Amino acid sequence: MLAKEGDEDVAKTGQPLLGLMDVQVKRNAFGRQRESFEVLLKMSIFEETFHAVFIRAPAITQAAENVEILATFDEHIVASKQGNIIALSFHPELTEDWRIHQYFLDSCK
Secondary structure: OOEEEEHHHHHOOOOOOHHHHHHHHEOOOOOOOOHHEEEEEOOOOOOOOOEEEOOOOOEEEEEOOOEEEEOOOOOOOOEEEEEOOEEEOOOOOOOOOOOHHHHHHOOOO
């Protein structure tokens, strides 16, 4: 929803985009809900991997130079930051790892 552009599935469903990040997204990039999965993800902002839960996850397919890539998976951008906006393809709230939440709070200072 934060992206400026979406793929043909975004257009077909009429999903409104807020246009707040200079990225293009692919809707359901990893499949539908039945293809949900969990993975240990290497993120540039943490030394240890992050347990990421992907459910009907979108992915960033293109990002402008002013977008910081925080993580990729299977050649897709799955975590990014532009200014004070953080976009994730996974659900950190479904784990007991609060590092992303703390990273967000720290960026608000």
